[in-house]
Amino acid sequence: MDTPFAGAEPIDLMNLAPFIVGEELTLFERLRADEPLHWNDEPNGPGFWSLTRYRDIVKIIEDPATFVNGDGTQILSRRVEGHTPTVHNMDPPRHTAMRAVATPHLRAIKVREWRAIIESNVDDILDSLESKGSAEFVESAAALLPIRVLGQVLGVPREDCGLLLDWTNRVVSDDPEFMRSPDEKATAREELFAYFKALTEDRRKTPRNDLVSILVAAKIEDQPLSWEELAAYYFVIVGAGNETTRNLLTGSVLAFAAFPGEWARLRADRSLLAGAVEELLRFITPIRAMRRTATRDIEWDGRTIRKGDKVVLWFQSANRDSQEFVDPDTLKIDRSPNDHLGFGWGIHACMGSHLARAEATAFLGKVLDRGLSITPVAPPDRLHTNQFHAFKRLHVRIARA
Amino acid sequence: MSEDKKTLRIVVDWNACIGQGQCEFAAPNVFTVNYEGKLELNETPDESERKAVEQAIRRCPTRALSLAED
Numbered sequence: 001m002d003t004p005f006a007g008a009e010p011i012d013l014m015n016l017a018p019f020i021v022g023e024e025l026t027l028f029e030r031l032r033a034d035e036p037l038h039w040n041d042e043p044n045g046p047g048f049w050s051l052t053r054y055r056d057i058v059k060i061i062e063d064p065a066t067f068v069n070g071d072g073t074q075i076l077s078r079r080v081e082g083h084t085p086t087v088h089n090m091d092p093p094r095h096t097a098m099r100a101v102a103t104p105h106l107r108a109i110k111v112r113e114w115r116a117i118i119e120s121n122v123d124d125i126l127d128s129l130e131s132k133g134s135a136e137f138v139e140s141a142a143a144l145l146p147i148r149v150l151g152q153v154l155g156v157p158r159e160d161c162g163l164l165l166d167w168t169n170r171v172v173s174d175d176p177e178f179m180r181s182p183d184e185k186a187t188a189r190e191e192l193f194a195y196f197k198a199l200t201e202d203r204r205k206t207p208r209n210d211l212v213s214i215l216v217a218a219k220i221e222d223q224p225l226s227w228e229e230l231a232a233y234y235f236v237i238v239g240a241g242n243e244t245t246r247n248l249l250t251g252s253v254l255a256f257a258a259f260p261g262e263w264a265r266l267r268a269d270r271s272l273l274a275g276a277v278e279e280l281l282r283f284i285t286p287i288r289a290m291r292r293t294a295t296r297d298i299e300w301d302g303r304t305i306r307k308g309d310k311v312v313l314w315f316q317s318a319n320r321d322s323q324e325f326v327d328p329d330t331l332k333i334d335r336s337p338n339d340h341l342g343f344g345w346g347i348h349a350c351m352g353s354h355l356a357r358a359e360a361t362a363f364l365g366k367v368l369d370r371g372l373s374i375t376p377v378a379p380p381d382r383l384h385t386n387q388f389h390a391f392k393r394l395h396v397r398i399a400r401a
Numbered sequence: 402m403s404e405d406k407k408t409l410r411i412v413v414d415w416n417a418c419i420g421q422g423q424c425e426f427a428a429p430n431v432f433t434v435n436y437e438g439k440l441e442l443n444e445t446p447d448e449s450e451r452k453a454v455e456q457a458i459r460r461c462p463t464r465a466l467s468l469a470e471d
Contacts, residue, residue: 062464099419104438107422108429339459349421349462357426 013040013050013312014075019386022379024288025329028052028317037301040312045077048291048310052317054324054341060292060313061346064091067292067311069348075291075312075387084228086236088290088348095347101218101225102233103351105211111354114153118362121148126366129374129398137374137394142249143242145359150241153355154234155203155210160195167192168242171235173385177392189235196234197227211237237352243388244286245356249363250380250391251284257376259331266333267368267401276333277360281342283331288316288389290344315341316389373401408445409454410469417465427460428453 011027018024031038031052038050051057060067070091072078087098104110125141135141143165151161169178170188181187199212207213215233218225225233256263266272291312298305305311318341320328325335343350350356367374375397383390411431418440424432431446431454446454458466 096419100438103420103422104434104436107420107434107438108425109433337456337459343423343462345462347419347463349423351421354422354426 011035011038011040013038013314013386014042016384016386020382020384022382024316024386025320028314028320032317032321037303037305042076046310048075048312049305050312050314052314052321054318054321057313057315057318057341058345060311061344061348064347066295066298068295069095069292071293071310073290073292073348075289075310077310084226084232086232087351088236088240092347097220098229098233099347099351101215101220102211102237105214106351106355108354111358114149114355115358115362117152118145118149118358119366121145122362122366126370126372130370130372130400132398134377134395134397137253137376137396138246138250138391139393141363142246142391142394145249145363146241146245149355149359150238153211153241154237155199155208155212163191163195164238165242168239172239172243172388173383173390175384175392177384192235192238193231196231200227200230240350241352241355243390244350244352245359247286247388247390248280248284248356248360250394251286251389252280252360252364253374253394253396254376254380254391255280255283255331262331262333266364270365270368272333273361273365273368274357275335275338276364277357278338278340278342279331279333279335280360282319282325282335282338282340284389285316285319285340285342286389287344287387289314289387290348315344371401373397373399375399408447409451411442411444411446411454412467412469413440413442413444414465414467417463419463419465421462423460423462424457424466427457432457 011031013027018027031050036051036053036056038052039047040050041047051060068091069089070085073089087095090098122145125144129135129141132140147161147165148158151158151164156164167188171185178184196212200216203210203213203216207217215225215230266276289312291310294305294307294309294311296307318324322328343353376394377397378395380391381393383392420434420438420440422434424440425434428450431450432440432442435441454468458468
């Protein structure tokens with residue numbers, strides 16, 4: 001591939017170093033300005049296109065017939081869930097029917113029914129944080145809340161929630177910290193499937209008010225979902241419910257530490273909370289990117305995206321595009337309009353968005369209720385991945401303000 | 402003198418709607434996704450809902466919503 005900007009160092013988004021130190025935004029800024037359609041070679045793959053401007057990304061997402069999910073959504077040419085695709089790695093019409101199975105149970109009014117569960121979990125976590133005074137925030141708060149809530153939504157007993165977290169850590173990234181063996185992902189996947197197989201059989205016999213029971217009973221065109229389809233569904237719910245909200249929560253602590261005036265405004269006016277959560281979704285963008293695959297040749301900016309090419313949509317970059325957002329690098333809790341891509345966009349937009357919002361709202365709300373300050377005492381350890389804006393550790397001090 | 406009591410008129414593209422419910426979040430008094438995952442709405446809400454409805458229209462990830470031009 002040609003490099004159109006001689007002199008400038010070519011940008012390689014497969015190099016994880018800038019993501020690990022938190023300097024990826026300068027790369028995205030260069031790409032948006034100079035090379036909005038960027039070709040990236042891949043050491044062990046075919047390479048991929050990157051799109052970084054808001055308008056371009058929305059345009060691609062709104063054409064799901066040309067740019068499909070069925071060949072995978074990870075940047076790498078793989079599907080971590082195994083052979084049977086998850087709902088986000090599927091295309092219509094099957095995608096539409098599969099999605100409709102769980103959507104009604106993740107919608108806003110249903111999530112309001114879970115508010116008590118979410119709030120009691122938040123109270124529990126904050127009691128413990130307060131008593132410690134200082135803590136590693138990811139382990140003791142950000143990771144706990146989503147996994148416990150998700151456990152209850154799915155019907156996984158609380159004592160098993162740690163397993164969900166461990167499987168997620170091992171399947172979502174290649175961070176060496178979680179890769180104990182070369183086939184770590186396959187092993188974690190098999191463990192998760194075995195666990196849910198038992199849970200599936202149990203709920204088939206004795207249904208409860210949980211998502212596993214709903215999926216087990218669901219039918220598409222009078223046919224129940226096969227075990228492989230159920231397994232893929234569990235897989236995506238566990239991963240997506242986990243490697244997202246925990247990073248939104250950790251990212252929120254970092255964002256308010258960088259913009260303490262915005263935290264003060266929120267403390268003074270709680271009616272700003274809903275908008276603040278949207279702004280945090282934009283500012284943090286827990287899922288940096290999703291991939292599509294072109295189904296035909298497309299002319300774009302004088303170049304050709306070939307049939308079969310991978311096209312990576314960098315939501316994190318879109319959410320910092322000054323053509324769409326005024327002062328994009330500033331956290332403004334009352335930003336309006338704020339049509340961020342924090343939950344993606346289009347027919348594959350996040351199914352768990354209502355749950356994520358409810359968790360973040362409950363967490364920040366209760367931190368405010370208690371008058372707590374949660375302050376980072378060191379820079380975070382970031383997960384070694386370009387696809388997720390994810391944190392492994394953040395040491396914080398907790399005090400009554 | 403009475404002001405015209407204006408109402409909004411919302412149009413749904415039912416082929417595009419996937420029951421995602423971002424509209425429900427933006428304008429809870431107007432939109433609800435029911436237990437079958439199908440959107441229910443007040444197609445002619447009061448003018449006071451305009452801002453919320455406009456946000457719902459913008460936030461619909463499949464652009465299934467619009468306002469009728471009268």
